[in-house]
Amino acid sequence: MMNPTITIIIATYNRASFILNMLKTIRAQTFKSWECIIVDDGGTDNTEEVISNILKEDNRFKYLKRPNNYKKGLCGSRNYGLDIAKGDYIVFFDDDDLVHPKILEITQNINVKHNVDFCHYQKQSFVNDIPEFQNTKTEIIGNINTDNIEAVVTGKIGLASCTVLWRKECFKSCRFNEDLQYAEEWECYIKIISNGFKGIIINNVLYYNRKHQNSNTGEFWSNNPKRVNSKKEAIYLVLKSIKNNQLLSKNIENYLVNQSIHFRDFKFFKKIISESNMSLKEGNARTIKYYLFPFWIIEQKLKRGLKKSNV
Incomplete structure (x- = not known):
């Protein structure tokens, strides 16, 4: 596909046991004009082997290694994806989660219909059992702009890393800070909103995040120095x-x-x-x-x- 509408960026690191399930939910999307850039952050497992068949069967998936001129970590991998993305819209997914089959269709329609810069949707956590994808009527439940940036700063509006479809222009002068190892999305997304970009919040649960014991958030609350300093x-x-x-x-x-x-x-x-x-x-x-x-x-x-x- 020469000119995909949406670029999906997935940073991956030793998630061979989970990533294929995420890629299958992407492949099942009702909206077809997308590319998925999978950036391996230097993993040592057999991720490439596990996903080799889907890479051969669907050329919309691209598997790449993070170049050394981008720092190791989530931010460097995402920035690399941003720099090579061909889509007019950007969305970040995690390698161990799942997405609703209409996540791209619903959010893209919202952005175009209401001429906004981003669409923020809801997420639902799961541990082992695969959640059922619910079809709910799309309802706009709020707006995000400089007038209510306070709610984003304080977390009353939680812009999680994988719950926003962005216009690519949002990242024209904003990138993830590659020195950060925690709260990097919070910092980046507030910077984008501070620059005047506007979005809409919808009620649909479209993203399903897998809960882990050893998450970055868990490490932060356990006073991991790297996470705390970040x-x-x-x-x-x-x-x-x-x-x-x-x-x-x-x-x-x-x-x-x-x-x-x-x-x-x-x-x-x-x-x-x-x-x-x-x-x-x-x-x-x-x-x-x-x-x-x-x-x-x-x-x-x-x-x-x-x-x-x-x-």
Whole structure:
């Protein structure tokens, strides 16, 4: 296919046991004008062998190794996919998940009909049992733009990595930060919205993500230094991006500063305070809060303990 409408980008790493199931759900799409770029991030298993038949049978699938001029990791693999994508629209899928057979048809129709830059759909988690694909009437349940970017920053609107179909233009001046190993999508997508791109939220569950014990999120909450440091850097980059685009509201500022307090890293906390628009008085008040935070944690634990004992 010379000019596919949609480019699907899948970064893969040692997922030979799962990836074929994802590719089969892509091949079953009702919307046919797509290419799927599979970028191997240096895996050592037999992924290429496992998917060899589907590569031969359907030339819309392309299996490539990440070049060394892109950094190892999800971001480098996705950036490589973006740089060679031929489609007018971009969507990222993970190698161990599944997609609804109408995911491309529904989201593409929304983008064209409403002339928006991206369409955000819903996801559903599963562990072992393959979920049933539900056919629901498409309903627009919200908009995403600079007016409600606060909801994206705080997570009230959760733009997960694989739940958005984007116009390719969204990535013309935005790429994934290849130094980040966690919260990279959050940072990148906020940057895109900060630049004025607009989207629609629909009610359809179109993506099915497989739950793992050893996920990046699980490692973050287990205080893996690589994930924790990445989240801190992402917070700083988000603050900087929103500030540069003159979108830094008090609510966003307070949220990001409060996030920095939780890491118990005074150097990082002061870096966020310095980048914010807080006055000296406000900064001093947050510094006091920083030092009192451990006592607040103890107080909250005591309150929870009292509630349980009274039940």
